[in-house]
Amino acid sequence: MAEILKADDAMERALALLEDGQVVAIPTETVYGLAGDATRGDAVARIFEAKGRPRFNPLIAHVSGIVMASGIAVFDPLSEKLAQAFWPGPLTLVLPLARGATIHPLVTAGLDTVALRMPQGFGAQLIARLGRPLAAPSANSSGRITATTAEAVDADLGRKIPLIVDGGQTEVGLESTIIKVEGETLRLLRPGGIAAGVIEAIAGIPLLRGASAGVEAPGMLASHYAPGAAVRIGATRVMPGEALLAFGASRIADADKAVATLNLSASGNLREAATNLFSFMQALDRSGAPTIAVEPIPETGLGEAINDRLRRAAAPRDS
Template sequence: MSTVADAIAALGRGELIHLPTETVYGLGARADDPTAVAKVFEAKGRPRFNPLIVHVASLEAAEAIGVFDDRARDLAQAFWPGPLTLVVPVRDTQKVCDLARAGLDSVAIRVPSHPLARAILEGFAGGVVAPSANRSGRPSPTRFADALSETGGFVGASVDGGDCQVGLESSVVSLLGEVRYLRPGAVTRAEVEAVVGPLADDATEGHRSPGRLSLHYAPDAPVNINVENPPADCVYLAFGPVDKAVDFAGIILNLSPMGRLSEAAANLFAYLREADAHKPARICVAPIPSDGLGEAINDRLKRAAGFVG
């Protein structure tokens, strides 16, 4: 078992932690570091790059990350700290990396009420992504022993906060345009409506929420995947050592020269944006293995290429 100080130090080193909250135990990583965030997806075996919730210590810290209007502040003041996540426009992309936001222009933020979570977040003084600390597809852990059993081998610190009081993931509300209730939780639809009035249909914003089917950022240029011999008019996203025999004189961005899936995941959204900035006729991507984290990478690429969603 680790202390609050251990957890703060582990986050600073880019390691994962078990973060006790009132909802479920979270698998925490610093939100500004794509390499750390990639470890979360890898540890969970997460099948898609869903946006992750960023946990912060206060409304003030939240407003440094996202853009809050009066409705968002009213909800935050009514339910924070507590089991409500607010989806708002992102203010500072340096504080929450592309991978944590799934390449979206929005960010999901929450202030947890658990005293140990708050102590860790206040001590770290930065955003911490913390999806449930289970392997993907398994029940979320609400007891310390369950968190250890699920993902204990992946973390640098595990803080025992006792059994979770809520035991259900947070409610998610979008404040992008009309207010939408994207994921039910302990804060009910009626409670949200009591603060901000009637809610709009959530069908068009489901991809903004963790735990829902995600349609992610796609560049303007067409994306071709599983390309081994790139044409001259593309920017090429390579993976692993580049075969010098390949006759290609264009721009190459290597997702991972050593062929590491975690590095490729960390670089994926940034490299798609960088490739698109060159305004190529197309973006071509080398084949990526589909095992482990590669499943999520390939899922994201298929969406960018228009095969899914």
């Protein structure tokens, strides 16, 4: 079983485990990450093993700042501008891999690009102390609901990892926004904790949507973020036996018949909804309902990222 330590008491223990090639679950401002030394193949392999993650799905390398990042990836003026505006924070940049970068090939899944992010809080301090980047996908079994509390990590991965650093409920509650910089264009590969419009305002250009080919970054598999129950999005009526993931002040038909109901935000606040999304899905999954009906959520602002996660949770799953 994993040892669980409060963030204030966990630094030295986490460092010792990372230096030994082990993995550690850590809090960030977005979600909890399963961290290992991104320069060591054995550490990255342990991440894949613990998550049961497909090897063709790349990982994000987390850095302590632009100096570390510049030794890993090639920055042009546009990517530097975005890093200066949004780091530390929930923005991941997909950039050309630098020649001589010590990132292990398992992190990039054989691509000639690398996904980089600078986190806030404990994660940033840990990377700075270690002096090397951390590969840190979300701390959950592959394809399942992302963990936003230490308790959720423990329930899923506690028997597979040595340490969980407890930093409380994460602030953002959604994974990072992933942007690929392609010359003078920007491509949104995954909506996340920073709304697309905010990035466009800084970049001065519109974001193109979707990958140009295949899986180019984490979180792009069609089925992802899924609970054990089926997920039915855009629901207009609750069917017999369903749980209800609600949003806003008004309810869909037969909402009173749901076996369990949680409201992402009674006031319709998308930031609040993003923070609650994964923990509420986990709670409704524990209700035993075979299906979770989800009320419509606006596509504006952070709603784009929320709906992206819900569509992937509702997608057909591998048998």
